[in-house]
Amino acid sequence: MSDEPGAPESPVSPESPVSPESPVPPAEPPADPAGTQAGDGRRPRLGRLLIESIVEGNSVVVTILAIVAAIVVGGLLIAFTDPTVLNAWGTFFAAPGHAIARAWDSAAGAYIAMFEGSIFNPHTVSAIFQQKSLGVAFSDGTVSQVFNPLSETAVNATPLIFAGLSVALAFRAGLFNIGAQSQFIGGALLCTWLGFGVSLPPVIHVVVCVLGAFVGGAVIGWLVGFLKATTGAHEVIVTIMLNYVLADFLAWILGTSGMQRPGRSDLVSPLIAGDAHLPLLLGSHLRVNAGFLLALACAAGVWWLLNRSTIGFEFRSVGANPSAARSAGMSVPRSWILVMLIAGGLAGLASSAVVQGTDFTLTFQSYGTYGIDAITVALLGRARPLGVVLAALLFGALHAGGIAMQASTSTPLTITTVIQSLVVLFVAAPPLVRGIFRLHKATARGAGQSLAKGWNG
Amino acid sequence: MRLELRGITKRYGALVANDAIDLTVEPGQIHALLGENGAGKTTLMNVLYGLTQPDDGEILADGQPITLRSPKDAIRVGLGMVHQHFMLVPVFTVAENVTLGAERSRGLGLLDRRGMRREVRELSERYGLRVDPDALIEELPVGVQQRVEIIKALVREAQVLILDEPTSVLTPGETNELFTIMRQLRADGRSIIFISHKLREVQEIADVITVIRRGQVMGQRPPSATDEELAALMVGRKVVLQVSKSPAAPGEVVLAVEGLSVPDDRGQLAVDGVSFSVRGGEILGVAGVQGNGQTELCEALMGLRPVSAGSVRLAGRDITAQTPRQRIRAGVGYIPEDRQADGLIADFSVADNMILDVYDRPPYAKGLALDLAASRANAIARVAQFDVRTTSVDTPAGTLSGGNQQKVILAREFGRDLQLLLACQPTRGLDVGSIEFVHRRIISERDQGVAVVIISAELDEVYALADRIAVMYEGRITGFRPPSVPVEELGMLMAGAVPTEAGPTEAGAGPARTDPAENETPEHTNNDSAQNDQSAGESA
Numbered sequence: 001m002s003d004e005p006g007a008p009e010s011p012v013s014p015e016s017p018v019s020p021e022s023p024v025p026p027a028e029p030p031a032d033p034a035g036t037q038a039g040d041g042r043r044p045r046l047g048r049l050l051i052e053s054i055v056e057g058n059s060v061v062v063t064i065l066a067i068v069a070a071i072v073v074g075g076l077l078i079a080f081t082d083p084t085v086l087n088a089w090g091t092f093f094a095a096p097g098h099a100i101a102r103a104w105d106s107a108a109g110a111y112i113a114m115f116e117g118s119i120f121n122p123h124t125v126s127a128i129f130q131q132k133s134l135g136v137a138f139s140d141g142t143v144s145q146v147f148n149p150l151s152e153t154a155v156n157a158t159p160l161i162f163a164g165l166s167v168a169l170a171f172r173a174g175l176f177n178i179g180a181q182s183q184f185i186g187g188a189l190l191c192t193w194l195g196f197g198v199s200l201p202p203v204i205h206v207v208v209c210v211l212g213a214f215v216g217g218a219v220i221g222w223l224v225g226f227l228k229a230t231t232g233a234h235e236v237i238v239t240i241m242l243n244y245v246l247a248d249f250l251a252w253i254l255g256t257s258g259m260q261r262p263g264r265s266d267l268v269s270p271l272i273a274g275d276a277h278l279p280l281l282l283g284s285h286l287r288v289n290a291g292f293l294l295a296l297a298c299a300a301g302v303w304w305l306l307n308r309s310t311i312g313f314e315f316r317s318v319g320a321n322p323s324a325a326r327s328a329g330m331s332v333p334r335s336w337i338l339v340m341l342i343a344g345g346l347a348g349l350a351s352s353a354v355v356q357g358t359d360f361t362l363t364f365q366s367y368g369t370y371g372i373d374a375i376t377v378a379l380l381g382r383a384r385p386l387g388v389v390l391a392a393l394l395f396g397a398l399h400a401g402g403i404a405m406q407a408s409t410s411t412p413l414t415i416t417t418v419i420q421s422l423v424v425l426f427v428a429a430p431p432l433v434r435g436i437f438r439l440h441k442a443t444a445r446g447a448g449q450s451l452a453k454g455w456n457g
Numbered sequence: 458m459r460l461e462l463r464g465i466t467k468r469y470g471a472l473v474a475n476d477a478i479d480l481t482v483e484p485g486q487i488h489a490l491l492g493e494n495g496a497g498k499t500t501l502m503n504v505l506y507g508l509t510q511p512d513d514g515e516i517l518a519d520g521q522p523i524t525l526r527s528p529k530d531a532i533r534v535g536l537g538m539v540h541q542h543f544m545l546v547p548v549f550t551v552a553e554n555v556t557l558g559a560e561r562s563r564g565l566g567l568l569d570r571r572g573m574r575r576e577v578r579e580l581s582e583r584y585g586l587r588v589d590p591d592a593l594i595e596e597l598p599v600g601v602q603q604r605v606e607i608i609k610a611l612v613r614e615a616q617v618l619i620l621d622e623p624t625s626v627l628t629p630g631e632t633n634e635l636f637t638i639m640r641q642l643r644a645d646g647r648s649i650i651f652i653s654h655k656l657r658e659v660q661e662i663a664d665v666i667t668v669i670r671r672g673q674v675m676g677q678r679p680p681s682a683t684d685e686e687l688a689a690l691m692v693g694r695k696v697v698l699q700v701s702k703s704p705a706a707p708g709e710v711v712l713a714v715e716g717l718s719v720p721d722d723r724g725q726l727a728v729d730g731v732s733f734s735v736r737g738g739e740i741l742g743v744a745g746v747q748g749n750g751q752t753e754l755c756e757a758l759m760g761l762r763p764v765s766a767g768s769v770r771l772a773g774r775d776i777t778a779q780t781p782r783q784r785i786r787a788g789v790g791y792i793p794e795d796r797q798a799d800g801l802i803a804d805f806s807v808a809d810n811m812i813l814d815v816y817d818r819p820p821y822a823k824g825l826a827l828d829l830a831a832s833r834a835n836a837i838a839r840v841a842q843f844d845v846r847t848t849s850v851d852t853p854a855g856t857l858s859g860g861n862q863q864k865v866i867l868a869r870e871f872g873r874d875l876q877l878l879l880a881c882q883p884t885r886g887l888d889v890g891s892i893e894f895v896h897r898r899i900i901s902e903r904d905q906g907v908a909v910v911i912i913s914a915e916l917d918e919v920y921a922l923a924d925r926i927a928v929m930y931e932g933r934i935t936g937f938r939p940p941s942v943p944v945e946e947l948g949m950l951m952a953g954a955v956p957t958e959a960g961p962t963e964a965g966a967g968p969a970r971t972d973p974a975e976n977e978t979p980e981h982t983n984n985d986s987a988q989n990d991q992s993a994g995e996s997a
Binding site: 329 | 761783784785799800801802803814822826
C-alpha cells in the first residue's frame with residue numbers, strides 16, 4: 001500500500017503504527033508506566049475486593065483505634081443504660097456534675113470489673129496475705145486465684161483461635177468459610193464419641209480424641225471444597241446450609257440411645273472418660289489446659305503452611321488470582337478441596353478444646369456462637385495467624401471479663417457482645433476510624449488508582 | 458452544538474496527561490481523536506464528560522463556558538458517551554437499560570414501559586440501528602450492545618456523542634455498520650468525537666483528525682492525509698521496523714496440531730478444525746483480527762481450555778489431555794494474553810511471581826518447604842538479567858509498569874528449559890522500548906531451538922518476528938504465508954477471503970515464493986528471504 005520500497009530505512013506500516021517495533025531512540029524517555037498499566041486494568045470481583053480489604057486494607061493502627069473506639073462507645077452504652085445514671089440525668093440542671101460523675105462511675109466500674117475478670121484482680125493478691133502461710137495459700141488455690149483471670153481468658157480464647165484460624169486460612173485461599181460451626185459439630189461428634197465410647201490408655205486417649213476432632217471437622221470441610229470443586233456450588237451457601245444440617249443432626253443424634261447420656265431426657269451426651277481430658281497446665285484450680293498450647297502451635301503451623309510451604313504458596317496464589325494460578329499450572333479445585341479440609345479440621349479442633357478442655361460433654365448447643373465469632377476473629381486478625389491469636393485473646397478476655405462484670409456490677413453480659421460487634425464495625429469501616437481519629441491514609445496507592453482510572457487514552 | 462475545549466490541562470502527580478489541549482468540534486462533524494495508547498485521549502474525554510476535573514482550561518458549548526462536575530452535567534448540556542467497556546445491566550432488556558437513570562413513570566410510580574419501548578424502536582428505525590427493545594442485553598452480540606449504548610445517549614438528547622475506541626471490540630462487518638450509523642447521525646446534525654488509534658478507520662470516517670501524543674495536540678489533518686503523515690504525528694518520528702534476526706534453523710517438528718476444535722465459553726466453536734505444526738527454532742506467527750479464535754487456540758494449547766476434537770502433540774507425544782502443569786513440566790512456556798489476569802499475581806512480590814510455575818520444584822522447594830533464599834537469589838539474578846526496573850525483588854509485581862511486568866513473566870518462563878513457547882499478544886500495551894526487548898528475547902529463544910507460536914493482532918509484530926505466518930479467520934486458518942507476503946494479501950486472508958491459488962496448506966511457507974525481490978516489505982532483510990527458502994526446502 002503505502003510501503004516505500006525505495007526507502008527501506010523509513011517505511012511506515014499502514015496496519016498498526018501504534019506499536020512500532022523499532023528501538024527507542026536513546027533521547028526519548030520511556031512511555032509512562034501508568035499508561036501501560038491502565039490498559040490492563042481489571043475490575044475485581046466484590047468478593048475479592050472484600051478479601052483484599054480484609055487482608056490488606058487495615059493497618060495495625062486502624063485496628064487498635066477501632067478497639068479503642070469500640071470501648072469508648074461501649075462505655076457510653078454502659079453509662080446510659082444504667083438506671084442510676086439515667087436518674088441522675090433527671091437532675092442534670094440542678095447538679096450537672098453529679099450526672100456526669102455517675103455516668104463515669106458506671107462505665108469505669110464495669111470496665112474495671114471486666115479487667116479484673118480477664119487479666120488481673122488486685123484483690124486476689126491481698127487474699128494471699130490473709131492466709132496463714134504461703135504454703136496454705138498454694139494448697140488452697142489462693143495463689144492460683146491471682147492467675148484465674150488470665151486462665152479464663154486463655155480458656156475462652158482457645159476455641160476462637162482454632163475456629164479463627166480455620167476461617168482465616170480459607171480466606172487466604174479465596175474462600176469464605178462461614179461453616180466453622182458445622183465443622184465444629186462434625187469434630188465434636190467424633191471427639192465426644194471417642195471420648196466416652198472407646199477406652200484407651202491415658203495419653204493415647206487424649207491424642208485419639210484430638211485427632212478425632214480434627215478428622216470430624218475435616219470431613220465436613222472437605223465436603224464443602226469437594227462440592228465447590230466438582231459442581232461449582234458456592235462455599236458460602238454450602239457452609240451456611242451445612243450449619244443447619246449439622247446443628248439439627250446433632251440435636252437428633254443426641255436424642256438417640258447411642259449418644260444420649262443414660263437416664264437423661266435432655267439432649268446431652270455421656271461424660272467423656274477422665275483420661276480423655278486435655279491435661280491442665282497450671283494445677284487443678286485453673287481451667288487453662290493443653291488445648292491453649294495446641295491452639296498456639298496450630299497458629300504457628302498455619303503461619304508456616306501459608307508463608308513457608310509450597311501448599312501455602314498455592315493457597316495464596318489461588319486466593320489472590322485464581323486465573324494466574326491456573327495458568328501457572330496449579331490446580332485451583334485441588335487447592336479448594338485441600339484448604340477446606342485443613343480449615344475444617346482446625347474448626348474441628350475448636351470442639352476438642354470445648355469437649356476435652358472445659359465441658360467434658362456435648363450438648364445440642366455446645367457449638368455456641370463459635371462459628372460466627374470465628375469470622376469476626378479472622379476479620380479482626382486480618383486473616384493472619386498472629387492476628388487471629390491476638391484477636392481471639394481479645395475476645396476471650398472480653399468474654400471472661402464480661403462474666404465477671406455481670407457478676408459484680410449490674411451491667412449485662414450482652415454488653416461484651418456489643419463491644420465485639422462495635423470492634424468489627426469499626427474494623428470493617430476503616431474510613432470511619434480514620435475520620436474519627438483524623439488519620440491520613442497513605443496516599444501513594446490512592447493516587448495510583450485514580451491515575452490508572454483516568455489515564456488510558 | 459459547537460463544542461470547544463480551550464487549554465485543557467490535567468495532571469496526575471508529575472504526569473501531565475493533558476497539556477493545554479485545544480479542540481473544536483463543529484456541529485454535524487465527525488471529529489477523530491487519534492493517538493497511541495496512553496496518549497491522553499481517554500483522559501481528555503473523561504474531562505469532557507465530567508468524570509474528572511481539569512486543572513486548567515475551559516469548555517465552551519456554543520460559545521458559552523460550561524462547568525462539568527459530573528456526567529449528569531455533561532448529559533444536561535447534550536453530551537453522550539459510549540465507553541470502551543459498556544455500562545449495561547446484562548439481565549435487563551434493551552428498553553430497560555436505555556431508560557435506566559432516565560425512567561419515566563405514568564404516575565403512581567408505574568414505569569412507562571410501553572413508552573420506553575416505543576422510543577427505542579423509533580430511534581432504532583430512524584438511524585438504522587436494528588435493535589429489538591425487548592431483547593436481553595446478555596443475549597446480544599457486542600456490536601448490538603454498543604448500539605444500545607448509542608441509543609442511551611440519543612434518548613438523553615445528546616448533540617455530541619463521544620465514542621471511546623468503539624471499534625476495538627467489533628468485527629470488520631460490525632465496524633462498517635457502526636460507520637453507517639455514524640454517518641446518519643452526522644446527517645442529522647449531531648457531532649461525534651471518535652477516539653481511535655487505528656489509522657484506516659479514522660481516515661475512512663472522520664471529517665477532521667486531531668492527533669494527540671503525550672497529552673499534547675500534535676496537529677490537525679484532513680482525512681486525506683497520508684498514513685505516513687498521521688503515523689509520524691502519532692508516534693513522533695518515522696516508524697522504522699528493524700528486524701535483527703538471523704535466518705531460522707528449523708529442526709524437528711515440536712508442536713503438531715491436528716484438526717483441533719475448541720469451543721468458547723458459550724459453547725460455540727471458536728477454533729474449528731485447525732491443523733498446523735511448528736518446528737524447533739522456528740517462529741510461527743498467527744495473525745488475524747482479534748476475536749477470531751486466537752485466544753481460545755492459545756488457551757487450548759496450554760491446556761487451559763477443553764478441546765472438543767483434534768489432537769496436540771508435543772515432540773511426538775500426545776498432550777491433548779494433559780493438564781497445564783504437565784505441559785509446563787514438558788517444557789511449554791506461556792506468555793498469556795492478559796498479563797495481569799493470567800500472568801502475574803499483582804499482590805505477590807517479584808520474587809514470588811518469578812517462581813509461580815516452578816515453586817514446587819527444586820531448588821525452590823525442599824519437600825513441602827519453600828526455599829525462600831533460593832527464590833530470592835533467583836529473582837535477583839533474573840531481575841538483573843532481564844533488566845526489570847523494580848526497587849527490590851520484594852516489591853509487589855502489580856506496582857511495576859506494564860513493560861516490567863512482562864519482563865517478570867519472560868524471566869520466569871525463559872528461566873525454564875523450553876521446547877515450545879506460546880506467546881499471546883506478548884507486547885500489548887507496552888512502550889516501544891519494552892516491545893523491542895520482548896522481541897529480542899523471543900528471537901533468542903528461537904535461536905536456541907525453541908519452537909515459538911506468536912499470536913498477535915499487530916501485523917507489524919507478526920512481520921517482525923514470524924518465520925512463517927498463519928492467518929486465522931473465524932476459527933479457521935485461512936492460509937500460511939512467508940513473512941514476505943504483501944500486507945494486502947494478509948489483509949484479504951484476515952477478512953476471510955481464501956485465495957484460490959494457495960489454500961491453507963501446511964507447506965505454504967515456500968512454494969509461492971519465487972523471487973526475493975518481490976519482498977515488498979522493505980523492513981525485511983534478505984536474511985528473511987534466505988531463511989524462508991531454507992525452511993521451504995526442509996519442509997518439502
